[in-house]
Amino acid sequence: MLPGARRDRRPTDTPAGRWCTATRPGGSTSTVASTCAAFLSIGPDGSFGMDASISYLIQILNGVQYGFLLFLVASGLTLVFGIMGVVNLAHGAFYMVGAYLAFWLSTVTGSFALAILIGVPISVLLGLVVERIGFTHLYHRDHLYQVLFTFGLILVIGELRAILWGNDVHGVAVPPLLSGSVALTETQSYPIYRLFISVACLAAAVVLAAVIKTTRLGMMIRASATNREMVQVLGLNVDRLFMVVFGLGIGLAAFAGMIAAPVSSVHPGMGDEILIVSFVVVVIGGVGSIMGAFWGAMLIGLADTFGAVLLPGAGGAVVYALMALVLAWRPNGLFAGR
Amino acid sequence: MPNRPLVLPILFALLCLGIALFPLVGDTFYVRLVAKIVVLAIFAMSLDLLVGYTGLVTLGHAAFSGTAGYVTAALVNKAGIVDLPALLVAALGAAGAAALVIGWISVRTSGIYLIMITLALGQMVFFFFHDVAFWGGADGVNLAAKPELTMGGVTLLDLADRMVFYYVALACLVLVYALLFMVSKAPFGQVLRGIRINEGRTRALGHDVQRYKLAAFVIAGLLAGLAGFLEVVRSGFISPAHVNWHESATVLIVVILGGMGTLVGPVIGAAALVLLEDWFANLTVHWKLFVGLFVIAVVLVLPSGLIGLAGRIGALRWSQRLRRPGAQSAVSKGAEVAREGAGDA
Numbered sequence: 001m002l003p004g005a006r007r008d009r010r011p012t013d014t015p016a017g018r019w020c021t022a023t024r025p026g027g028s029t030s031t032v033a034s035t036c037a038a039f040l041s042i043g044p045d046g047s048f049g050m051d052a053s054i055s056y057l058i059q060i061l062n063g064v065q066y067g068f069l070l071f072l073v074a075s076g077l078t079l080v081f082g083i084m085g086v087v088n089l090a091h092g093a094f095y096m097v098g099a100y101l102a103f104w105l106s107t108v109t110g111s112f113a114l115a116i117l118i119g120v121p122i123s124v125l126l127g128l129v130v131e132r133i134g135f136t137h138l139y140h141r142d143h144l145y146q147v148l149f150t151f152g153l154i155l156v157i158g159e160l161r162a163i164l165w166g167n168d169v170h171g172v173a174v175p176p177l178l179s180g181s182v183a184l185t186e187t188q189s190y191p192i193y194r195l196f197i198s199v200a201c202l203a204a205a206v207v208l209a210a211v212i213k214t215t216r217l218g219m220m221i222r223a224s225a226t227n228r229e230m231v232q233v234l235g236l237n238v239d240r241l242f243m244v245v246f247g248l249g250i251g252l253a254a255f256a257g258m259i260a261a262p263v264s265s266v267h268p269g270m271g272d273e274i275l276i277v278s279f280v281v282v283v284i285g286g287v288g289s290i291m292g293a294f295w296g297a298m299l300i301g302l303a304d305t306f307g308a309v310l311l312p313g314a315g316g317a318v319v320y321a322l323m324a325l326v327l328a329w330r331p332n333g334l335f336a337g338r
Numbered sequence: 339m340p341n342r343p344l345v346l347p348i349l350f351a352l353l354c355l356g357i358a359l360f361p362l363v364g365d366t367f368y369v370r371l372v373a374k375i376v377v378l379a380i381f382a383m384s385l386d387l388l389v390g391y392t393g394l395v396t397l398g399h400a401a402f403s404g405t406a407g408y409v410t411a412a413l414v415n416k417a418g419i420v421d422l423p424a425l426l427v428a429a430l431g432a433a434g435a436a437a438l439v440i441g442w443i444s445v446r447t448s449g450i451y452l453i454m455i456t457l458a459l460g461q462m463v464f465f466f467f468h469d470v471a472f473w474g475g476a477d478g479v480n481l482a483a484k485p486e487l488t489m490g491g492v493t494l495l496d497l498a499d500r501m502v503f504y505y506v507a508l509a510c511l512v513l514v515y516a517l518l519f520m521v522s523k524a525p526f527g528q529v530l531r532g533i534r535i536n537e538g539r540t541r542a543l544g545h546d547v548q549r550y551k552l553a554a555f556v557i558a559g560l561l562a563g564l565a566g567f568l569e570v571v572r573s574g575f576i577s578p579a580h581v582n583w584h585e586s587a588t589v590l591i592v593v594i595l596g597g598m599g600t601l602v603g604p605v606i607g608a609a610a611l612v613l614l615e616d617w618f619a620n621l622t623v624h625w626k627l628f629v630g631l632f633v634i635a636v637v638l639v640l641p642s643g644l645i646g647l648a649g650r651i652g653a654l655r656w657s658q659r660l661r662r663p664g665a666q667s668a669v670s671k672g673a674e675v676a677r678e679g680a681g682d683a
Contacts (some may be wrong), residue, residue, distance in 0.1 A: 087450055089587075137638055143450055144395045148594060149637040151587040155630025163624055235530045276461045276583070287450055291435045316469060320462040324443055327455065 006058050054184045059305055065194050065300025068201030073258035073274050074281040074293040075208065076249025082225040083245050086135060087143050089150035092275025093157040094250045098123055098257025099266045100161060103170045112175040116258050120251055127250030131243060143314065158268065160312025167268055168311070172261040205294065208248075210288065221245060225288055277304070280319055285325045286333030295334065341588055346645075350515055350602040357508055361501065361668035369504065375612045376604075377568045380514050382592040384606030387518055389590065390599030391527065393534030397453050397586050398440060398460025402559040403566030404581030406433040408467055410567050411474075411576045415482045422487040423494065436463065437559020438552070448537070460583050463485040468578040469499050478577025481570055497571050502569045508567050511605070514561055518601055521557065524634040560629045595636055597645025606644050 077091045101122060105115035130153065138146050174193045183190040212218035220241055224231045232238050257270070264270065281300050285292025300319055307318030326334065357376065361369050381403055388394045391401035406429035413419045413428055440459045463663055467473045484498035497503045521527045529550050532540035543545045570576045579585070588611075596607025614632065640647060 081450065087453060134634065141637075141641075142395075143453060144389070144590075144594070145637045145641060147395065147397065147587070148591055149452060149634055151584075151591070152630045152633030152637065155626050155633065159624050159627035159630060163627075178438075272583075276458060280458050283360075283451060283454045283458065287454075316465045317462060320458055323458055327443060327446065332451070 003095060051289040057094040057184070058188065058190055061190060061194065061198070061308060062301070063138070063305035064298065065198045065301070067203075068198050068205070069256050069260050070274070070278060070281050070301055071294050071297035072201055072204060074251045074278040074285070074297050075205075075290055076252045077295045078282045078285070078290065079225075079245055079276050080223070080249045081282070083221060083228065084135075084242050085228065086138055086328075087146045087150065089147060089275065090130075090153040090157065091249065091253055092271035092278065093154050094123055094127060094253045095257035095260075095274045096161065096271030097126065097157065099172075099255030099264075099270060100165050100170075100257075101254070102258035102261040103172050103266045104165065106172055112172070112262070114169070116255070119258055120255055123254030124247045124251045127254075128243060128247050131246045135242075135246065136239075139197060154271070158271075161268065170266040172266060174262045193262060197206035197263070200259055203265040208252070208290070217241075218242065223246065227301050234330070262321055277319065280323045282333075284323055284333055286336035289333070292333055292335030327338075342425050346600055346602045347519070352444060352510055352606065353602065353605055354508065357511075358505075361504060370500070371612060373500070373504050373507055373572055376504075376511050378589070378592060378612060379574055379605040379608040380507075380511055380568065381562055381565035382589050382596070382608055383511075383514055383518060383601055384558045384565060385589050386551040386593050386598055386601055386604050387521070387530075387554055387558045387561075388599075389593055390603075391522055391534060392530040392551060393537075394445075394448075394551060394554070395590075396456040397445070397583055397590070398444075398456035398458075398463075399438060399558070399562055399589055400581050400583065400585035401460040401463035401604045402437050402562035404467065404576075404578075405436045405463065405674035406409070406430060406566035407570035407576040407580055408473055409433075410570050411479050411481055411486075412472075414485070415479060418483075420485050422485040422497070425485050426564075426567060429589055430563045433563025433566060434556055434560045437556045437562075440551045441555030441559065445548050445555060457586075460581075460586055464578055464581040464583070466562045467581050474577075476578060478579070480574060481484055481574040481576070484571060484574070503572060507572070508561070510564060510568060514564065515601055518561075524600070526550070526553070552680055591633055593605050595640070596641055597643030600643075603643050610644065658665065 073091065073095055077088060080086055080088050081093070100117060101119035102112070102115050104118050106112045109118070111117055134149060134153070138149055174183060174191075178193045178196050179191075181191040182195070183189045210218075213219055220231065220236060223236075224238070224245075228238070231241075256274075277300060281293060281296040283296075283297065285296030287292070299322070303318050303322050304316075307316070311318065330336070357372060360372055366407070381399075385396070385399050388396055388399075409432040410425055410429045413425055420426060440456065440463075443459065444455050447455055468476055473479070484496070484503075486493055486497060487495040495502055495506060497506060522531075529540060529545050532543070532545070533547055533550060535549055566580070569580070591603050592607040592611050594606065594607070595610055596603030615625065615629060618628045622628070636643075642649070
């Protein structure tokens, strides 16, 4: 397995994701024709109406779910850059660490919920150690050095992961409480766990938005994102704020990695994959903007899902083509506030 | 510190002399390692034009070398072409075209956006070679034959011969250095430096900054294509890993490790990194851990690279000899002096 190779989000890869066959009633061979037919409300087997629009609904749910996951990772990335001025390439590595922690802790403790409860604080702690030791030296440095430092960090984290957990691909079982699926029609259903991912991410997003909009901490975050120097001059403890923001970002990324673990296999290249797509999200949304990260994530989540279905083989390019289009129109992203 | 404009070119000439004479004394393994260093040095030098001279930090440089490598492999394997000039034109053409497209999109942005966009577009190229079956898939392909230069039925250069390849690569290194050196001295290069130092003023002087940046992008892409061509011929193998962004980040490290904006720095950086990786790889299977720690150490301790370090030590000695009160500032400015020394030659 190459680093960063596309080991995929395509849900068919994993046991938990076999639902996808439901969207392709003709069998495992997905064709452009069958999906186009779905858009015209004609089922691939010639059925009209309900069945076909349900397949369409399943794809939308799937795109939204992926979008939510992307948002959790991208929001941390954009916050850390917007407030601390640091490009953190190692952000995806913490997503991977989260997934591996979920795998390891759920094996050790036997409970997925417990794994998340223990895993998130561990990753946040890890993030804070890294922030104190390394990132504090980077705040006033050129992006070039931030890029190199965090690249070095990726190598170190990746290798420590190889030492601790090896290079094998692992699976995490869906917790029994969430393992069923909701029947949509006689032949099609949607797994509860995927709905749970969307709900959990939505909850996290709402909490994040509430913190940023209503609390004193949120006020500081918003102020720093607008004008860091001014906040510093006003006598705020920027050092502590940076720690909180960094820890928050890492926590969100690790949490995303953990709840994604049961649907996407746990593998070494997963950090790189999510990192690149999150970068696209941040670029589309506008660096430093949480709103931008949200809408960018939804756009990319849906575009990637539909791209994979409509253009099998070239689905990956859709995301980048979209980015190029947005940039041609708005070089600073859709929601660039700064 | 006195202005010593010829220090860096002389250093480069000495390095090349050393490389040229090395096969007389070194054993085969190390000769191969030096060939690897030479190819990586060309690759890093091409990036130095963007990072060191123009101030454009990109993370997608491997896309250009990888494109050239894949085009070469496809022409040799699928079309059976082994003619050196034809392959070179095709490989560089493909790399240049990729640089033109990616550059056109990227130069509209700057700073963090430029880093992110070149990274994303570079990964798009990676997925193109990784996903499209024609190129050989995730495992990569072997080169079926090595290119050769024939004229009138006589084989002049056969790159299958390791020694021939070694000296061809060295000649390329010298040519690329000469070209970039001239570019940096030409008015064109002065504008590029102006863009790095103050883009707004350069624009105010009436230069079309975007076009200069795009031109720098294409030149760097073409030279990266040359490096990609040499790499696939050297190793006889290409895989998507050659196009991955880790490769782009590694070459960026080579530039910084040696000292950016010096041209000779990338050669020193390439030598240091290749030898170090070889050493770590002999020590442990987890050599990447040490490479990662080394990269972090370079960023924290050696921001101006080995050349900068040498410049600082040089400045220190010189100031001690003269016992001037300004010694302290000379020390701190060592890196910049070394860099300007390269620039003002």
